[in-house]
Amino acid sequence: MRWHEKGIVKKMKMQIKKIEGDFTVCKVVDFSEVNFEAEYCFTAKTDEENSVVCRTEDVPKNTIDGRTDGELFG
Numbered sequence: 123m124r125w126h127e128k129g130i131v132k133k134m135k136m137q138i139k140k141i142e143g144d145f146t147v148c149k150v151v152d153f154s155e156v157n158f159e160a161e162y163c164f165t166a167k168t169d170e171e172n173s174v175v176c177r178t179e180d181v182p183k184n185t186i187d188g189r190t191d192g193e194l195f196g
Contacts, residue, residue: 144178148188155182 141162150156150172153165157180164175174182181188 144190145175146178146181146188146190148174148176148181148185150174150182151184151186155184157182 143162145162152172153174156163156165156174157176160176160180162175162177163180166173174185176182178190
């Protein structure tokens with residue numbers, strides 16, 4: 123039985139809010155240089171890459187490629 127089938131998940135209302143500041147989406151070699159203590163840090167891993175979304179000033183040193191929101195969506 124999976125955790126969501128055990129009744130652990132409660133109905134919650136998600137609230138989306140705008141976060142001020144500059145963010146960067148990064149493709150990194152690995153997560154060794156990621157500042158997990160930063161206020162905002164999101165990581166994702168697929169079979170092809172390791173990704174981080176963080177404040178621009180927290181971009182890891184081992185970034186292979188990075189894009190700011192203006193470059194991605196502008």
